[in-house]
Amino acid sequence: MITNLFLSLAFWSTTVCAQSKFPEMNGISYEMYKDFTQDWNLVTVRYRKDSGEMRFTYANREAFSALKNESSDYPNGAIFGKVSFVTGEDPSYLSSVMPMAPSRVQLMVRDKIKYKNSNGWGYALFTPDGKLMPGDIKEKTESCVACHSIVEESGHVFSKPIGFIKTSKFNALESLKTKKVYFTTSKVSDLPRNIQKLLPSADKNINDLQGVLKKHFFYGTFDEIRPTLIKESLRTRKPSILIGDDKKSFSLVFINKSGHCSKGETEIMSFHTGPKPKRKVIEIKVCVGDK
Ligand code: HEC
Structure with missing residues (x-):
């Protein structure tokens, strides 16, 4: 029993030490959420015609239920994860375009107090192996906040769950009217x-x-x-x-x-x-x- 306790304490302390070694942006590391594509709900898939990039957006339970209820007030603990892929043709079926290599990972973590200066969201951007992308963190964060403020009325979240788009009361064109x-x-x-x-x-x-x-x-x-x-x-x-x-x-x-x-x-x-x-x-x- 004592040995067990000792072991688990030792394990705990190494985990904590190890965690701090992972690159962080706004207190968020990729390591914390690295399994999000398996553990969370798929919200939507976006495709950029100009760059051929495919993006998959996932939401954890808190974020997904707010999204489905069209609440713009996301609770603390709500998190979105987005992974982008470069695409290519399936070598065994050429007209089918498929995700190839991941190009980056983005996270939005809800904490109204901790992230009160960025509208209650903690923003983080990583390479697919969890390293920081080049650039000044403050500048990167301000740009996330600025662009996501386009959709302020939907809680700074762009994505709509697949199938909910037609019925959504949040209209993207409305946001353009806010200039x-x-x-x-x-x-x-x-x-x-x-x-x-x-x-x-x-x-x-x-x-x-x-x-x-x-x-x-x-x-x-x-x-x-x-x-x-x-x-x-x-x-x-x-x-x-x-x-x-x-x-x-x-x-x-x-x-x-x-x-x-x-x-x-x-x-x-x-x-x-x-x-x-x-x-x-x-x-x-x-x-x-x-x-
Ligand atoms: C120039 C505009 C722009 C900037 C800058 C931007 N985003 Fe986004 N973001 C979008 C759009 C548009 C979507 C949804 C559509 C898509 O993925 O193409 C999105 C979606 C997301 C999502 C999925 C949740 C949602 O709102 O749909 C996350 C997570 C995210 N962005 C994180 C970030 C982070 C982190 C940064 C800063 C490093 C950032 N974004 C900067 C435009 C932007």
Whole structure:
């Protein structure tokens, strides 16, 4: 008995010591929730047409029941986990696209007191093996908070359970009316020189995304926002940009009129900056359906 107690104490203390070795963001480590894809409810699957990335979002019991009741007041202990995968064709059945390698893991942990400065959610972002992604933690956190504030009326949670979308009282378009994210028109000639150089000379005006994301961003924001920019460019046939308040970080898209996509598709050129301090410009070309 005594030996047992001693053993379990020893075990406990090594576990505690070991835990503190895991990388943490806002007091959250990936290790704490590493089995979430098996233990929690699958909420939804999202697919990004521009990057071919598939995301699976899971909710623990507390989060899932609030979600199903369409409560925007998530209780303490509610947690969402999201894992993103790059996709590829199934070698044994080529028209079937499947998740291949995981690319990152994101967590949102509800604690209204501990995380009162980030609207009651603790945000964390990891590589698939639980390491921290590059970048300043404060900056990363502020960008999570800023973008998730677009859906403030649904408790800062974007996902809707599969099947609940049509009946949901939270309408994504409603959030646009709150002017958290909106476009104005700016002159290309007012942009920093290095950005002007990337654009075709025929374009004089550009859709300029305004709102919360301009102030609080990290390099992930500029990749995340690409589909929104593409949509606006397809709608207006003009280039679109999100440029940070620092005037150095940006995501830019425009239609490449001499592109080589198949009929019914448009070639989009996109440039966005990577992690600081280098802010290397990443170029991506995608064919997107016109509809
Ligand atoms: C530019 C916008 C944007 C930023 C920045 C952002 N998110 Fe999200 N997040 C989304 C969207 C949109 C969804 C749902 C759709 C999807 O997954 O594509 C989402 C979903 C999630 C989910 C699943 C729960 C939910 O709200 O649906 C988690 C967890 C999450 N994000 C964590 C984070 C973390 C952690 C950060 C910061 C490191 C972050 N997010 C930054 C836009 C953003």
